[in-house]
Amino acid sequence: MKTTRPILAKSAQRGNSPLTLLNHTQQVKAAAEAIAAQLGYDVRLAGLGAALHDLGKAHPHFQAKIYGEELPLHEQFPHRHELSSLGFLPLFDRADWPALVDMVVAHHKSIRQDARERGILDLQRQGGPWIANHLLNWEDWSGDGLAVLAALQVPVTLRKVTLQEAEAALRYAVEHCRAQLRSPEWSAWRGVLMAADHFASALQHDTDKQLAGLFDKPNLAFFQNRAGDALYPLSQTSAADERPHTLVVAPTGAGKTDYLFRRCRGRVFYTLPFQASINAMFERVRQADTGGHVRLRHAMSKLVEGRTGRDVAEKLLQDKVGASVKILTPHQLAAVAFGLPGYEAVLLDVRGCDVILDEIHTYSDKAQAMVLAIVDVLVLANCRLHVGTATMPTALYDEVRRRLGGPEAVYEVRLSDEVLDEFNRHEVHKIARDQKRPEALATTVDALLRQAFTDNEKVLIICNTVVGAQAEFERLTQSFPAVKAMLLHSRFRRLDRADLEKKLTAEFDGQPGPCFVVSTQVVEVSLDISFDRMITEAAPLDALVQRFGRVNRRRSPETIGQLKPVHVIEPDRKTLPYNREVVLRSYAQLPDAALLPERDLQRCLDAVYPDLALANINTHLIWDNGELIEGALTNRCRSVLVEALEIETAACILADDRAEYVAEKTFWERRIELEIPISWRTIQFNKNRQHYERLDFGAAPFVVPQPLADYRRLGLQLLEPDSFL
Structure with missing residues (x-):
């Protein structure tokens, strides 16, 4: 029997009231249309995809779960609400179906080899009544989806879709997805919907007012006005060369940061290797008064921004599309090379922008290989790349220049030996x-x-x-x-x-x-x-x-x-x-x-690094000569990046913080504050790992029984406490 209770999209979160399916869809539709307009995509089609994407949440299975109800035994099957949404496809023009399926079918899951085997092609391969399950009691709940479309005033003819039509639509989606596995092109439409959904889900009722100026170019007058200072020789070097890319080699203090910004023409992604340097650069850009959104991206960026007085909405936007300037590590761009979840949204966001890669030589051989792989993708995405370094071996320099397109595409800037002598x-x-x-x-x-x-x-x-x-x-x-x-x-x-x-x-x-x-x-x-x-x-x-x-x-x-x-x-x-x-x-x-002597550094570096030694990470990449290897609508799980780069992926907490970490009332930001990041290899090879309790929620941290007084003096010590003896 049809219920009269509200059809919800999200349960109560962080003190907010539950969000109805209509309210959520309205916010996603507004975001999708604004993002499509800014990025040059069909606004009408983006709005239709947003209207369709979550209608499957009206399915009784989803509503029972969101209301915290026990499901009957015969209804305890894997349910993906986005697949149920596809039952409404017959309401839309057939010519729009390919883009609509791209937007809807995989906005949460890869279409195959999903980590939990719940992509549409995973379910199809497993067999069983998955289509029937996703359309269970269709006649009872599809009217709720129609009501949402009516309230949104979607320009389609609203009518009752028969169960047979809905089943045929899901079978169409299966064949479309199979064809997409052979596509060498990535799906921009998947990226549009994912970007809009993540944006609206984070901001909920504040979505509309945060869309204004989301893709505005920054005002870089501050950096332009500092040109001409004799103390900083790069400030006296012209940045007006028409070549799209830049390679700058100059000592610390020569004015590289200002110069790299002077080379930018659009929105800016500024990458740095270490968290501390990113925090410092964020403050530097904020003081430059560039206008628009300025974002900080790394594991604890919300905590750093939270201490600057920025409002809650600004913190929620940090990992979303848009912003005039983003300060981040290359790991936040790694999705585009490794095909991690959401890589299409990242590609849409960065496409055509200026990307500053600062001090890329500091990375390990694996991370350096990752950065060069990112360079390849960003060049394909028509980005303008600006590389700054104080120390880069010639072998690496030549490889970066080659990947950027050679001297015809790269403006190369070096200081003379006479100027370098002033930096001794x-x-x-x-x-x-x-x-x-x-x-x-x-x-x-x-x-x-x-x-x-x-x-x-x-x-x-x-x-x-x-x-x-x-x-x-x-x-x-x-x-x-x-x-x-x-x-x-x-x-x-x-x-x-x-x-x-x-x-x-x-x-x-x-x-x-x-x-x-x-x-x-x-x-x-x-x-x-x-x-x-x-x-x-x-x-x-x-x-x-x-x-x-x-x-x-x-x-x-x-x-x-x-x-x-x-x-x-x-x-x-x-x-x-x-x-x-x-x-x-x-x-x-x-x-x-x-x-x-500064003028001797290049010779010394080349003696230390006569050859370029890059780790082979090709098996982890999704691109081959600019084409997708595995097809569209798929992605790799995040563990691929961990395996390839051995980056920090584990966390520890102190035993004294355990009670607060596990408390139900503790918000996730506070849990992040309590975490101590370490490399997985560090904990993996620690002989006492089996003695450390590992929690099964949050970041699944290891609990280290180190006295708080010792921690405050020295930081985390993964040594053998007396209690182990």
Whole structure:
């Protein structure tokens, strides 16, 4: 019997009232039409797809679930509401069916090889009465779908669709999807609907007012107006070349960021490798008053933006289409190369935009291969790519230029040797190890620090591993208890990490010494901090040059020509996480008690990296010479990216935070704040992993029984607690 209760699309969430199917469809329709209009697609067709996409939620199976009711045993079958929606296809012009099916059939699931085997072709292959199930009691509930179409005033002739017509429509969808598996083209229509659905689902009743200006170009006058400053030589270099792409090689402090923005003509995607550098760039762009939406994208971006006073709607928009400027990591663009869920929406969003790839040489061989694969797709999507780097081996430079189209398509910018000489600012000192007396290293380091603190210096100490940084911080705070000190690495709770980054710039960089900061590689790129001295473990030369860029960074007429010391410790027997041969070659290129000339860096880099060594990730890519390998309407699961890149995918929480993390009233943002991101390999090879409880919701974090006092001092320690003994 037909019920009179509201037909819902979404249950109550985060204090909001339940959302009716009509309200939700209205919001998605508005978003789809606005997105299609901005991106040059048929607005009428986008609106029809949005009107159709969720009508299957009127199915009694979906409504029982959303109302929290127990289903009869004979109705406990896999139900995909979007497949039920296809029963209404006969109401629409037959010529529109291909685009409508693209929009509806896969806006949640791949059409095949879905992780739970619930794509339309998965269900078809499995056999069974899946069509009958998705149209169960059609005569009773299809009228609710018609009522939604009537309220939306969709320009179709509303009539009762027979069960036989609905069944035929689903069979048409199956054949259409089979044909799409052979298509070399990606489905832009799937992207339009996914983008609109995600946008409206996040904002709900605020959708309409957030659509205004969604795809506006930024006002980059701030960067244009800074041209001509003699302190920053790139500001005196013309950015007016008509070639679409850019390759800029220049030292830290030469004005690369401003120059890259000056090369942009449209909406901007600015990519950086590390979270800390992304946060800093976000603040920099906001201060530039570019207008329009400015978005921040990484795992904890909502937390960072939440501390800036941005409103809730702005935070909800961060991973949605649109925005004048987006600051993100290349991993947020990886979907377009790997075919991850939603890649079509990402392609629609970035197509034709300016994409800045900053410091791409800093990635591992696998991540670097991913970035180059992204470059290939973005070139196909008519993006203008602007690559900036302080240190890039010639082999990698040549490969990037080739993929961008060669000299005919790439504007190449380098500084002259005479200008590079003005950026000489580091005197390198090597610190030898005594393998017979390892304690001698600590004695040498302490002597350097003692003199530095006497001279009121700020010192940055960089270790290659978190464990090493923790041990050195403990040792140094005992040796110098009266000196202001800080430890910074990746294994802090996300809420603490954001505060540490602010503290680094405000209390250590922003105030006079003496002080010291012990860190890992997280400070290497784009953090605008300037210390007086550095002591660092040996690392690959490009990483070392980035580290050196945190010393004597600020340029002024008085500082040009001044040299500050950087001390590099001789490589130990183990050089994790780096390749030992690369570290040894890098250390050999360094002078001792002498200037490291900027004009010599390219020669040194090429000696360390004579060849381009990229990991082979071809089996994970969905493109071959610009054509889809697996066809349209499909996607890979996210685990593919994890397997290919070994990026941070696991999370830990402290035992002291467990109760709050699992509490029903705890919002997901708070859970993210409590999480400590680590690489899966780190936890996978930890001998105590079996002792850590793993929660089965949220990010499925491992619970580490580390005392809170120890954590506050050192960050997460994956060591063996006494309770394991």
